[in-house]
Amino acid sequence: MRILAYILPLFALATALPGPLTSSAVAAPPAASIYETDIQPLLVARCGRCHANGKTKGKLDLGSLAGIQQGSESGAVVVPGKPNKSLLVEVLSEGAMPPDGKNRPTAAEVARITDWVRRGARTRYGAFSVKATLTQEDVLPILFTRCVVCHGGRQQKGGLDLRTRQSMLKGGKTGPAIVPGKPEESLLVKKIHDRDMPPPRLLVDFGIRPVEAGEFETIRGWIAAGAPRIDVIPDVATSHNDPLVSSEDRDFWSFRKPLKHAAPRLDDKTLAADVANPIDAFLLSALAAKSLKYSPPADRLTLVRRVAFDLTGLPPTWKQVETFLGDAQPGAYSRMVDRYLASSHYGERWGRYWLDLAGYADSEGKRSADPIRPHSWRYRDYVIRAFNADKPYDRFLLEQIAGDELADYAGAETITEQLRDNLVATGFLRQAPDGTGSDIVNTVVERFEVVIDEIDVLGSAVLGLTIKCAQCHSHKYDPIPQRDYYRLVAVFGGAYDVYDWLKPSFVPGQTKSKAVGRVLPYLTSTEQQQHKVARAAVEKQIAAVKKALTDRQAALQKQHAEKRLAGLPEAIRGDLRKMLATPKGERDTVQKYLAGKFEKRLTITTAALKKQNPQFKKLTTTTNDRVKKLQAELPAEPQIRALWDRGEPSPTWLFRRGQYNKPGHRIGPGVPSVLTDGRTPFAARPPWPGARSTGRRLALARWLVDPDHPLTARVMVNRIWFHHFGRGLVETLSNFGNAGTRPSHPQLLDWLARTLIEEKWSIKQMHRVMMNSNAYRQLSAIRPAAEEVDPENRLLWRMPLKRMEAEVIRDSILAVAGRLHDSPFGPPDPVDVRPDGLVTSRESPDGWRRSIYIRHRRKHIPTILETFDLPQMIPNCVERPDSTVASQALHLFNDTMIRSLADSFAERVAREAGKQPYKQIERSYQLAMGRMPSDAEREIGLAALEELTRLWRLRRQEPGTTDKTSKKTPPSQRALSTYCHTLLNSAGFLFID
Amino acid sequence: MTTPIARRDFFSSATDGLYGTALAYLFGRDLYGGSGLLAADSRAALAPRLYDLTPKQPHARPRARAIIQLFMQGGPSQVDLFDPKPKLTRHHGQSVFKDLAADVSSPHAAGGLMRSPWKFAQYGESGTWVSELLPETARHVDRIAVIRSMYNTHPNHEPALYKIQSGKLLPGLPSFGSWIAYGLGTENQNLPAYVVLDDPQSRLPVNEIQNWQSGYLPPVYQGTRMRPTGSPILNLKPEKSRQRPELVVDASRRLLARLDRIHKKQRPGQLRLDARISSYELAARMQMTASDALDLGQETKDTQQRYGIGNSTTDNYARRCLMARRLVERGVRLVQIYTRGQMWDNHANIGTSLVGACQHTDQPVAALLDDLAERGLLDDVLVVWGGEFGRLPIAQVRPGSDPKKAGRDHGPAGFSIWMAGAGIRGGTVYGTTDEIGYRAVENRVSVADWHATMLYAMGMHHEDLYFDRHGFRERLTGTDEVRVVRELFA
DSSP: OOTHHHHTHHHHHTTOOOOOOOTTTSOOOSSOOOIIIIIHHHHHHHHHHHHSTTOOGGGOOOSSHHHHHHOBTTBOSOOTTOGGGOHHHHHHHHTOSSTTOTTOOOHHHHHHHHHHHHTTOOBTTBSOOOOOOOOHHHHHHHHHHHTTTTBSSSOBGGGOOOSSHHHHHHOBTTBOSOOTTOGGGOHHHHHHHTTOSSOGGGHHHHTOOOOOHHHHHHHHHHHHTTOOOOOOOOBOOOSSOOTTSOHHHHTSGGGSOOOOOOOOOOOOHHHHTTOSSHHHHHHHHHHHHTTOOOOOBOOHHHHHHHHHHHHHSSOOOHHHHHHHHHOOSTTHHHHHHHHHHHSTHHHHHHHHHHHHHHTOOSBOOSSTTOOBOTTTHHHHHHHHHHHHTTOOHHHHHHHHHHGGGTSOSTTOSSOOHHHHHHHHHGGGGGOSOOOTTSGGGOSHHHHHHHHHHHHHHIIIIIIOOOOGGGGTSSOSSSSOOHHHHHHHHHHHHTTOOTTSOOOSSOOTTTOOSOOOOSOBOOOOHHHHHHHHHHHHHHHHHHHHHHHHHHHHHHHHHHHHHHHHHTTSOHHHHHHHHHHHHSOGGGOOHHHHHHIIIIIHHHOOOHHHHHHHOHHHHHHHHHHHHHHHHHHHHSOOOOOBOOOOOOSSOOOEEEEGGGOTTSEEEEEOOOOOGGGSOSOSOOOOOOSSTTOOSOOHHHHHHHHHTOTTOSSHHHHHHHHHHHHHHSSOSSSSTTOOSTTSOOOSSHHHHHHHHHHHHHTTTOHHHHHHHHHTSTTTTBOOOOOHHHHHHOTTOTTOSSOOOEEOOHHHHHHHHHHHHTOBOOOOOSSOBOEEEOTTSOEEEOOBTTBBOOGGGBOOBTTBOOHHHHHTTOOOOSSOOSSOOEEEOHHHHHHHHHOHHHHHHHHHHHHHHHHHHOSOHHHHHHHHHHHHHSSOOOHHHHHHHHHHHHHHHHHHHHHHHSTTOOOHHHHHSOHHHHHHHHHHHHHHHSHHHHEEO | OOOOOOHHHHHHHOOOHHHHHHHHHHTTEEEEESOOOOTTOGGGGOSSOEEEOSOOOOSSOOSOSEEEEEEOTTOOOHHHHTOOOHHHHHTTTOOOHHHHGGGOSOGGGEEEEOOOSSOEEEETTTTEEEETTOHHHHTTGGGEEEEEEEOOSOSSHHHHHHHHHHSSSSSSSOOHHHHHHHHHOOSOTTSOSEEEEOOTTSOOOTTGGGGGOOTTSOGGGSOEEOOSSSOSSTTSSOOGGGOOOHHHHHHHHHHHHHHHHHHHHTSTTOHHHHHHHHHHHHHHHHHHHHHHHTOGGGSOHHHHHHHTTTOTTTHHHHHHHHHHHHHHHTTOSEEEEEOSTTTTOOSBOHHHHHHHHHHHHHHHHHHHHHHHHHTTGGGTEEEEEEOSOEEOSEEEOOTTSOGGGBBOOEEOSSEEEEEESTTBOTTEEEOEEOTTSSSEEESOBOHHHHHHHHHHHTTOOTTTOEEEETTEEEETTTTSOOOOOGGGBO
């Protein structure tokens, strides 16, 4: 008996999973319904507005049996006997259709339809059948998924290319792959049936899964039907209106282009006096409508601290505070803002916000190994520099989305900084978790996840729309049909081709194919030179270390030879020495003779030498260790983690329900129709004559930065607003769609968007506009009367009280302690992971660098940052959570690094303020709080220092105390340390008014 | 046995008036700005929204108030433990590789069918089959429901683990423990709702801390690792070298309180400052409770011995089983115990490596069931045993190697888990695999079904437990078609 008999049915079982499970949910009506009499009239009545009488939204016609059998663009809508698998039943029972909720079918009607489907969807003429003529469009997606990696564009194993019907007919070395009408004679069918193809033992190496039973039937059926071929034009936005997107849809507030509204005039004179710029006019007029007004302006100390944190993420130095306080001229405040905008720390602060949106990480994620991305930091540096240089936002987007298509880098004679930056910038779309470097998770499914994530990043960061839902079905809340999603997939197809994939990197032990990673070598000659110099320096060290060993070895060997020579007749010693000194290949006959006779006796192998001489053995070990260490320090070959168009992408098919193995029709590149006029074609063309690139992403980027784009500028100014005012004008920062919130001040939002464009997309200019408003200069204190009217402060009658974010806490403590190593850019700083899970960044002799320069390996985020809400980037973070939990208190109060930094803080205070406690207290406040202590705080501080000193002295006097530090450090200094540690834990330090 | 500190006592012990008020506000309640809410939650209108661990009403009468998950990561071999397959013996050595190819991670070492080297017998009144490798667990078969028809959808640890923990093959989603903490909160505010006990002597499990992450749920719901030595929770205590005299700590706390009070007085109405101040008090309180919960010295020698504490084979796992009991006793909602390294991942030498894994865990697991039953805890504590997948019925051995060194490769298509307590119908054997134990065929239980079943035990409905994320209702079970396996319950 063949055991296979037991297993073969598995193939069939794969498609026959448990059936409907809601058997008792609905009481069955007495008689089974018939389509023509019971169902058709009902569907026409309820759904006919869009899906009957010539209207076929989503390519669905519910008015005829043929139409319902044909299904929609999302695939079959009725699966006889399986209500759970029937889209029609799903959308009706969920209430997703009709979309506006008007003319909804009753529960009884939905039950009737459900029951009709369950009982096999009977028609007057008998069984419901889905008649479908198979074409190459049913078969090609299967072959692209399962076969073309070896039988396609890059490789043609056995001379076979399976990408077209024509090439299948031509076949390979063993004959044609298909014989139309004769599946049993077709090699394609035979090889798959016998499970010789795809080769079972090579599946993992090539990221392939076996052909599924249903797929096999499709291939066989197509060939049996004569392998019919139809002409296919990919679905792109054409002159026809998309039936799923109406002109009312386009009329939604955020889908219309922003208009510059004039600032409202304020008749009330006291209010008008509060207007510093149009922002105030918009805000005050909304406040006035509720009889509210601004809070009083904050004092200078509050302002300088607020501005310093907002723009640099660091506390103001006391010198900065004094400069601002001492500036009595008009415009002192604006000048102070400008000073912080000019600071190199500005890019580190605002670059971090952008890195959150991009989902920046120094590792691939997805896998337990979480392989390091050695080149990611170049993108991080690019972002910081772009913010510092105030790179116009439109240019910033162009470079990040399509830098590779802006200029010809491959054909350039020299790589300029601009060309390099163009490529580094595309790292924006290379930040999503990507595990496909490991063979076992490098199938179309996992590749498509990377594409999905990158589209998600683009959608949430730039577009302000959650388009992810449209991956599986047409969007429920926004007018984004599924095909729009796959148009974006096609836009990315030139670079991210799920059927022709480039691995992100080579993961040792997990990758068989050595296909190069997705990196480019186009760095400037300066960088190449710098790399060569840096590498040469290490190589020189390695050579020197190695030479010391070989020299020693040579000397020992010579000693050995001399010792042995001493035992030989003097007459031949000279000749023997000459022989030994002559390389083997160059010896003459006499020397060869001598070598044969004496060489063995005169020489000693390395192994024997080590045995004989322990010192030499030790030297060998230490040398090898040292060499290994130095080799680890060799700088990695400089590469750019870029995204580039590789030309000739595979076709894009819509994946029904988002599943790669349920391909729908062929889709061409495009953008969401609702954001266009619906008539203009998506203009993608190769960016320069002879370019391999498709130009698809460049077209996308140019469309995004069009001044009339409804979302790009709005989304960006809203984010800047959010970071300054603690709440977006649109609260859902990444969802400007139907499910998002409406803007609290729509006209102000548009005014800001237009201003950004008018100011040539300058982000720094937007800071100036916002921060110079009187709104920004208000106090943060709560006024109960105002709170009663507007508890959420949506109208902005005060500034919010903010807690420092994760990086700000760490960086600020470092700055206050005088341990912040101010050195920007370059490869990230390593982290250490303790067995109990504590992750810390490693200190260098100069201290610690800012948090943005720590290695952001997904699985090892430094504990302090994670505790204060630095999220995992999966794929990105559009808004950080803001929590107050006990673990934060525990970290700041007990953590070793914080305590050691408190010691440094105290040492600094003692150094700068001397021994007088009241001076120490003053200096502590200047450094940590950016102000002088109040009288009460002074008194409390003095009392605390006195008490703490006494307690520490007690400790020192305890008999048998082994505490070495207590003996070394005087009690007064330990007391100051405890005091400083407490200040770092206090609300006054951690919160910003 | 010590009495857990009651919520009321904690309030009365908070002597400072201001702190008392603040505590009432916070008390395990963590202030969190964002969006999302539990189904039918009337707090929707509150802003800023609060995410906390206060006990919540379940959707329906719960069978379980807590879960102890004995997580056997690596993939215990079902055909050697709970799912005997005589056909394997009869067809030992026969090649079926091509049929299984989709699930084989190391095709170059795929051998023929491999019989189980161990004997199976029927136990208890129910007559449930168990392998001779688990004699102690076998004693409990009448308390246990074995599911033989679980299946996962990926043959590799990482994706399969993500799936079993969070419902999808990807990282970044909330673990089911986080969902439970989010949905139900916890009964003891001085302890985390969701505790993870990983092996203190081995590395973190595959996927590391992502096994208990909270994904898009607020971080307050993620699993908290508690450790038996040193600081039970990270930074709960300062390191030894950094410890200060008690009096200094007191003085520092008092100083902090005074400074914060001044700060707060100047900023009336700022709820965040209240919350923050209270979080410091809560942290202090946690130090005591957590250490107490893990103090096994409070248990009798006899109890310790029954678990296998002191026996080098079982000690490490036994301690954590006993800790788990002490934690659920104190109101912790979910305790997850991870096993040592990848001890169930028997790619090679299954003849010895599987024996070791069983001996390490069998007695502690059985003792835990005894102990819970004796204390009446088994009535409302659900105990769950199992890994992320099982193993293949074929041998894994390189051609030409010693067949005695064979192991089994990962087998996601069908595997066994068991559940006990909290109204589980003991003696049940649910579902079947095919005749070689490769693939679940009857009454198949998907990971989503299993998640929904655990939620059901806790009184929650998988469709009503959701989190609103940018206008998208996220659920543990996603959009999958899900079935609660009600047949498991009495």
